[in-house]
Amino acid sequence: MDTFQQHVIDPAICIRCNTCEDTCPLDAVSHDSRNYVVDPEICNACGACISPCPTGAIDNWRAVVKGAAYSLEEQFSWDDLPEENAALAGITPEHDAIGGEDAVAIQAVDTARGSATAPRSAASPTTNLYGIKRPAEATIAGNFRLTGAETASDVRHIVLDFGSLPFPVLEGQSIGVIPPGTDAAGRPHHARQYSIASPRNGERPGYNNLSLTVKRVAAGQDGNAVDGVCSNYLCDLEKGATVKVIGPFGASFLMPDTPLSPLLMICTGTGSAPMRAMTERRRRLNHPGDENRLMLFFGARTPEELPYFGPLKKLPNRFIDVNLAFSRVPGSPKRYVQDALMERISDVAQLLADPGTHIYVCGLRGMEDGVIAALSAAADAGALDWPNLHAEMKREGRIHFETY
Amino acid sequence: MAAIDYNELIPNNVNLSSDRTLQRALEQWQPNFLSWWKDMGPDGSNNFDVYLRTAISAEPNGWAHFDHVKMPDYRWGIFLAPAEEDRRIGFGEHKGEPVWQEVPGEHRANLRRIIVTQGDTEPASVEQQRHLGLTAPSLYDLRNLFQVNVEEGRHLWAMVYLLHRYFGRDGREEGEALLQRRSGDQDNPRILNAFNEKTPDWLSFFMFTYFTDRDGKYQLCALAESAFDPLSRTTRFMLTEEAHHMFVGESGISRVVQRTCEIMKQHGVDDPAEVRKFGVIDLPTIQRYLNFHFSVTIDLFGADQSSNAALFYSAGLKGRFEESKRQDDHKLNDLVYPVLDYADGALTTHDTAMLNALNEVLRDDYIKDSVGGVERWNRVIAKLGVDFKLTVPHKAFHRSIGKLAGHHFDPQGRPISAAEWQKNVDSWLPSTEDRAYVASLMGRVIEVGKYANWIAAPTVGLNRQPIDMEYVRFN
Numbered sequence: 001m002d003t004f005q006q007h008v009i010d011p012a013i014c015i016r017c018n019t020c021e022d023t024c025p026l027d028a029v030s031h032d033s034r035n036y037v038v039d040p041e042i043c044n045a046c047g048a049c050i051s052p053c054p055t056g057a058i059d060n061w062r063a064v065v066k067g068a069a070y071s072l073e074e075q076f077s078w079d080d081l082p083e084e085n086a087a088l089a090g091i092t093p094e095h096d097a098i099g100g101e102d103a104v105a106i107q108a109v110d111t112a113r114g115s116a117t118a119p120r121s122a123a124s125p126t127t128n129l130y131g132i133k134r135p136a137e138a139t140i141a142g143n144f145r146l147t148g149a150e151t152a153s154d155v156r157h158i159v160l161d162f163g164s165l166p167f168p169v170l171e172g173q174s175i176g177v178i179p180p181g182t183d184a185a186g187r188p189h190h191a192r193q194y195s196i197a198s199p200r201n202g203e204r205p206g207y208n209n210l211s212l213t214v215k216r217v218a219a220g221q222d223g224n225a226v227d228g229v230c231s232n233y234l235c236d237l238e239k240g241a242t243v244k245v246i247g248p249f250g251a252s253f254l255m256p257d258t259p260l261s262p263l264l265m266i267c268t269g270t271g272s273a274p275m276r277a278m279t280e281r282r283r284r285l286n287h288p289g290d291e292n293r294l295m296l297f298f299g300a301r302t303p304e305e306l307p308y309f310g311p312l313k314k315l316p317n318r319f320i321d322v323n324l325a326f327s328r329v330p331g332s333p334k335r336y337v338q339d340a341l342m343e344r345i346s347d348v349a350q351l352l353a354d355p356g357t358h359i360y361v362c363g364l365r366g367m368e369d370g371v372i373a374a375l376s377a378a379a380d381a382g383a384l385d386w387p388n389l390h391a392e393m394k395r396e397g398r399i400h401f402e403t404y
Numbered sequence: 405m406a407a408i409d410y411n412e413l414i415p416n417n418v419n420l421s422s423d424r425t426l427q428r429a430l431e432q433w434q435p436n437f438l439s440w441w442k443d444m445g446p447d448g449s450n451n452f453d454v455y456l457r458t459a460i461s462a463e464p465n466g467w468a469h470f471d472h473v474k475m476p477d478y479r480w481g482i483f484l485a486p487a488e489e490d491r492r493i494g495f496g497e498h499k500g501e502p503v504w505q506e507v508p509g510e511h512r513a514n515l516r517r518i519i520v521t522q523g524d525t526e527p528a529s530v531e532q533q534r535h536l537g538l539t540a541p542s543l544y545d546l547r548n549l550f551q552v553n554v555e556e557g558r559h560l561w562a563m564v565y566l567l568h569r570y571f572g573r574d575g576r577e578e579g580e581a582l583l584q585r586r587s588g589d590q591d592n593p594r595i596l597n598a599f600n601e602k603t604p605d606w607l608s609f610f611m612f613t614y615f616t617d618r619d620g621k622y623q624l625c626a627l628a629e630s631a632f633d634p635l636s637r638t639t640r641f642m643l644t645e646e647a648h649h650m651f652v653g654e655s656g657i658s659r660v661v662q663r664t665c666e667i668m669k670q671h672g673v674d675d676p677a678e679v680r681k682f683g684v685i686d687l688p689t690i691q692r693y694l695n696f697h698f699s700v701t702i703d704l705f706g707a708d709q710s711s712n713a714a715l716f717y718s719a720g721l722k723g724r725f726e727e728s729k730r731q732d733d734h735k736l737n738d739l740v741y742p743v744l745d746y747a748d749g750a751l752t753t754h755d756t757a758m759l760n761a762l763n764e765v766l767r768d769d770y771i772k773d774s775v776g777g778v779e780r781w782n783r784v785i786a787k788l789g790v791d792f793k794l795t796v797p798h799k800a801f802h803r804s805i806g807k808l809a810g811h812h813f814d815p816q817g818r819p820i821s822a823a824e825w826q827k828n829v830d831s832w833l834p835s836t837e838d839r840a841y842v843a844s845l846m847g848r849v850i851e852v853g854k855y856a857n858w859i860a861a862p863t864v865g866l867n868r869q870p871i872d873m874e875y876v877r878f879n
Contacts, residue, residue: 012780012863013655013864015651015655017621017646052467124461
């Protein structure tokens, strides 16, 4: 069963001040004389409304089955939030490499496990520069398949060029893409969110461009009932085509600007996009002494389905310590990222003990429990007090989750 | 002299570091502001570390930087909401023309007056609330009070910025005068009457932030429509902060009501005198406070018929609440609006030219909004199984401004004699005994995570922090 975290507003705490409606770059928030509500069809969990909310009412999430989200009518009728559906909240999807597209569209920064704030040294991000009322236009500068031709999984590396239009981004941020046309009900399609896979100075240094990692969502695959509107649109675009873009989004899942901070990166599938951006940033900086500081745990079903498999293999071991985990290799036992973490427990423990270490987790929500358990075990192995360390890392903006 | 990093000292998005004239004006004004803050800001608080939200940019992620800071070190910034490209005047005689980036000569005096009147309320409320810290019901509430105070301070900065930047020498003089008037001062009082009243206890404070800061919201919304673009952009950003103040009020009253109802159910008491024995505020007293603050606040919207309001609207200086969402011609020359009147011993309404009734239009919008929160308090009461409903009094009740001033009405709007008013006033407005009783409950609670007996703990903390966080450190 496919579930996602629906963004809802607590009517018992909300004071109807209209700040969220004013702030939302996508116009996902609306109100009647009783309640403020979030349209699950539009909200992409960009988080722009969270910190401006004076009450905290905005920061509520409910696990729901896909296709059975609370409708606007239901939300308008609430006096209190519905109870958490314990059964759903506890569901752990398969630890597969790649999630469905709808899931990507509602990825959320998990602030219970991760930091709500950026690393202290992070550069200041620009956010919400372009909204749906005034989107930016980008030109496709390249569109390459990353996964093996023989696999069913079609993951693409797509380069967008902004020409002379300012579109400043940082590693870890994301953008929204608005597919053209309308849905069955005649409404314009809502924007889908994608993490940026290139560093701040462009996919090609000095060019005003960026790259995305997009998986084509096909009907009948991974439990998807229909073809993904936006992923198919993007994956089919040819060089020279133009596309409407909003954003950038994201103000906490950012890298430290201290050049030698150790980074522990854990991802699955297209969750590798921000890791690629950060790794490439560090590679380009080429700071003296930047050795043995990056550690990557990367999960996919098979090597052929692992985006960026080739380029990753070419990076020197002393620059980045790469650990791959494959869950569907015929003849081999299923192996997930947390299994790989456990195998390297003493090295992970060493990283955890370093007060400069930053941790990033991106991919399927289902891996969170396993990753947390592995980190906790590693802390134990290193004689560290995990609950305290975890709280400290959250406070200092040193642990970040972006899962869907 | 070492170069001053203006952007660090005064977070801003008005290009302060390259505007020498503005720098010089603010260099003069800022020390006076700080000495005003030390004299008239929250009593004895200058050395506290307070968990405050500081706006460091006008982007959504920039107005919520939380940290423990000492209030005199708070970085009062100058922010304008991002400029809207090709913004046009939305109402009045100049509708459709580009908005003004400088002050037109013919509107200079009126715009200055509007800005000064708005600006004057900001330091006034800080002065009104300066002793409340000594009786805070919890660290959480103390912090909320201080947050409101520093943001009122920032709103003063916002208005002073406009005065300095656009009104030359007159503006600088007005900026100084804003620091010299004092709330409740016999010789040099604040401009508007409600801002010379005392805010003696926390129930008053919550009522004030719910009702009177909501007046601020409506005034700011009307100014956000202004043809003078810097005023519009300044007030739009202020609105984001005003929301927090109304939150403090709405959640504050909600928690007081909740606590009272819990005690009533727990001990099976209903009679106000009995309820008071348990050290909580009985619901009829809360109703009387509500009546007082509501009626005093709706006076702030001004006379029900005003040629000034018409002038301000037609000239494009001040619009209506949500002007752009309204479906009329935005000039209003031929429209009428019903206004309350008192004639031959009865309340009547008569249609009057809408342009002259714009104060009344804004007042009615405000009333609609106020009622919503009161209904939410009633849900708390009903949920706890208590049979009581809070209501807002009739618009005619206890008015001192406009045509209804000088006449007496009961809270339902029924005209009554002066004698009848005298006989009942203590059951409609807080009596001396009520105020004394509420004051008797106001003891300071500063233990981390503890809340005074008369108020429930909040459901959630601030900025995802627990409700037992050390929101204020006294040092």
